[in-house]
Amino acid sequence: MKLKLLGIIFALVFGLSAIADDFTYVINDLNMENYWFKTCKTQEKVYSVAGKIMSANNLTKRVPITVISRNNEVNANSNMFYKNVTIYTGVLRHISNDDELAFILGHEIAHSIEAYGGPVKYIATVWNSKSYEMKSDLKAIDYMVNAGYDPISAIIIGNKLFSEPMWDWGFFSTHPKGSKRLVSMYKYIYKKYPQYLNSPKTNSPYYKNFECAFADELKGFRHKEDVRQQKRSVKEGL
Numbered sequence: 127m128k129l130k131l132l133g134i135i136f137a138l139v140f141g142l143s144a145i146a147d148d149f150t151y152v153i154n155d156l157n158m159e160n161y162w163f164k165t166c167k168t169q170e171k172v173y174s175v176a177g178k179i180m181s182a183n184n185l186t187k188r189v190p191i192t193v194i195s196r197n198n199e200v201n202a203n204s205n206m207f208y209k210n211v212t213i214y215t216g217v218l219r220h221i222s223n224d225d226e227l228a229f230i231l232g233h234e235i236a237h238s239i240e241a242y243g244g245p246v247k248y249i250a251t252v253w254n255s256k257s258y259e260m261k262s263d264l265k266a267i268d269y270m271v272n273a274g275y276d277p278i279s280a281i282i283i284g285n286k287l288f289s290e291p292m293w294d295w296g297f298f299s300t301h302p303k304g305s306k307r308l309v310s311m312y313k314y315i316y317k318k319y320p321q322y323l324n325s326p327k328t329n330s331p332y333y334k335n336f337e338c339a340f341a342d343e344l345k346g347f348r349h350k351e352d353v354r355q356q357k358r359s360v361k362e363g364l
Contacts, residue, residue, distance in 0.1 A: 169193045172213055175224055176231045182273035189238040191231075200287070202230050204237035206248055211238055220286050225270070225279035225327070232266030239265075256302045263307055264314050271322075277315050278327040284308050285332045309340055313347060 176191045190210040199214035211234040221227050240258065241248060251258045263284075267277045288304025301307075315322055327333065337344065 168195075168215060168218060171224075171227070172231070175227050176211075176235065179228060179232055179235060179269050179273045183269050185235070185239060187239055187242050189235050202234050204234040204241070206237065206241040206251055209238040209241045211235060217287070221283065223279065225275045226283040228270050228273060228275040229266050229277075229280040229283050232269035233262045235269065236262035236265035259301050260307055260310050263311055267311060267314060267319070271319055276322060276325050276327050277311075277319055278322050278325045278330075278333060280311050281308055281315075281336055282327065282330050282332045284311065285336045305340070308336055309343060309347075312336075312340075312344065316348070316351065 172193050173191060176189075179185075180189065188209070190208075192210060192212045194212060194214050196214045197216045197219070199216040200220065202211070202213040202217050204211050211231065213230065213234070217230065218227075221230065237251070237258070240251060240262070243250075263280070267280055270277045270280065284304065284307060288307055289301070290304045
């Protein structure tokens with residue numbers, strides 16, 4: 127009887143060790159709503175893109191990144207006091223690719239880097255938040271290009287998410303109108319990174335909608351830039 131019992135124990139011990147390599151951890155209550163968060167795919171993707179931005183732009187300041195599972199929160203922010211970036215899973219539902227995620231993260235990282243300027247800079251960003259929001263938009267575009275991301279995606283994700291309030295009253299809003307931010311980003315890309323205006327991403331319906339919505343303003347801007355460039359060329363030729 128004892129020999130038989132020892133045989134069973136021996137079989138169980140060595141049998142389990144034999145199949146240990148095939149053991150798979152089971153995640154309970156997994157569904158389409160929580161898949162990315164429970165499998166850590168969300169965190170992996172966010173940290174990967176954020177790390178690429180930090181590395182490619184030689185950002186030596188610490189910017190902690192936190193992902194919070196809150197699907198009804200379509201938001202990402204930077205805490206100017208602690209200099210950390212928080213991104214909520216709700217905003218990730220609106221992001222189609224790494225390029226769009228790079229803009230969201232780049233914008234918030236830019237805020238956190240700005241906060242390293244000390245108390246005076248902190249107060250300035252609080253009291254003149256709209257100006258710094260647009261500044262962070264443009265800095266995010268620089269970050270994107272340096273890290274190999276397509277800056278046209280900044281306009282695409284902005285067209286998806288930027289709000290367009292009826293009024294834009296001073297201290298009643300911390301962010302400028304979405305229209306101002308989008309046009310500002312376009313002008314910046316046009317002047318500094320014009321090669322991206324031929325990007326396949328300009329075929330996105332969100333980008334097409336942006337072009338249609340601001341057709342007259344963009345046309346006027348391009349005309350002025352062409353005239354300015356011609357004058358510059360003539361002057362340099364002389």
